[in-house]
Amino acid sequence: MAVREGAERAGAAHEGGCTCGDCPHGAREGYRRAVAAFAEKRDAFAAGCGLPAAVQHSASASRQWVSDELTQTARTVAERAREAGRAWLLSVWRVTLCAVWGGFVVLLLGQALTAVGAGWSTARTAGLVAAAVLGGLLTAAATLHRGRGGLLAPLVGEDNRLSTSRTVASAWLLLAVFSVLVLALQLAGASRHGDRDALVSGLALARGAGLLTVLAVVCAVAVAVRKVVAARVAARTLQKVRADRPRLADLLCDDDRRGSFTDVQYVFVNAAAVVFCAVRLARRPDRLPDLPWALALLVAVSAATYLAGRFADGTRPVVLSVVRSREAGDLDAPIRTGDDIEIRGAGFVPPGAAAPDRLAGMVVRIGAVHVHVPLVPVPGGFANPSDALLTVPVPVEVEPGPVTVQVVTAAGVETNSVTVEVCD
Secondary structure (H helix, E strand, O other), X not given: OXXXXXXXXXXXXXXXXXXXXXXXXXXXXXXXXXXXXHHHHHHHHHOOOOOOOOOOOOHHHXXXXXXXXXXXXXXXXXXXXXXXXXXXXXXXXHHHHHHHHHHHHXXXXXXXHHOOOOOOOHHHHHHHHHHHHHHHHHHHHHHHOHHHOHHHHHHEOOOOOEOXXXXXXXXXXXXXXXXXXXXXXXXXXXXXXXXXXXXXXXXOHHHHHHHHHHHHHHHHHHHHHHHHHHHHHHOOOOOOOOOOOOOXXXXXXXXXXXEOHHHHHHHHHHHHHHXXXXXXXXXXXXXXOOOOHHHHHHHHHHHHHHHHHHHHOOOOOEEEEEEEOOOOOOOOOOEEOOOEEEEEEEOOOOOOOOOHHXXXXXXXXXXXXXXXXXXXXXXXEEEEOOOOEEEEEOOOOOOOEEEEEEEEOOOOOEOOOEEXXXXX
């Protein structure tokens, strides 16, 4: 239904109901309509409606037909989500520029208000010029990367989510660059030899050691986190699923959009430290902001906690047991072809893989036969597959005898194999 509606409106003007995907509004509207169509179809199937008469006589046939229908619709939703994500990146780069120059306006107003009574100074002029120069550089960078979200481009990880470690490191880097620019501009405007010597001494290592240490720590954490995640994904001890688009919630949440303690404490501690340094710079613009060692140690402890959390996140999916599925009234029996089997374990649905198209991509390898896990709808979601239990039929192509059972998750990671006996 969503595809048909999109085709009918493809040649229309980009108005409120546009779903062609050529403009941000149209992409978002098309995605919303596709999601609504999928939810309506899923809930209808869950209520037993919409089944053709040819498959109603067989529970397994009806289940497979429903799963195939939902899989096709889920692929439409996924395609609409990707279109909406690309359109969002094309539109958000202007928002990042508004944030940059909005900050410049706030700084200008703050300088003007605080200058009342105290008078204007060279440091105030240097601060505004430094902010304008930094804003110009950020504007140029955002323009070059406007197709990837503007200023968000260097902050987005390989999984298309905002990286907490890169964002924190970027905040400290911008503060350090701004501080140096303020000092450099004051030095350029100083006329007396004593003033120039005082400004140069403001760059002394003893005064900026805390700031430089914290900057080194957060930058090292950003590099280390990328290496750790890549190594764990390659070793199949961490499952990563690509997101449709970056979100601000990524800074504080895990891949499943649940609040993460390690991310939250890392962002909050560093935000407080950055604000402290900004205040110190505003009070003494003639030197680098001197970050106390106690606060620098707090940032280091927070960084160590965050990095340890990256080592602890996620586990490899595992199959614990495989049993014959039994409904009420069935007799106990061995596993035969045509029976349903329950695969019990953990980690079958990794964080971020709860979307229907991801669930439809799960596969169970039974011997040499690959069986796609059927989608079993219930109101508001799916009963199968789940993170700890999968139910699949044993196809007739499976030869009797001992066979291995192995799960391939939505992230493409293979579990361990378990051997079961299939009887005639």
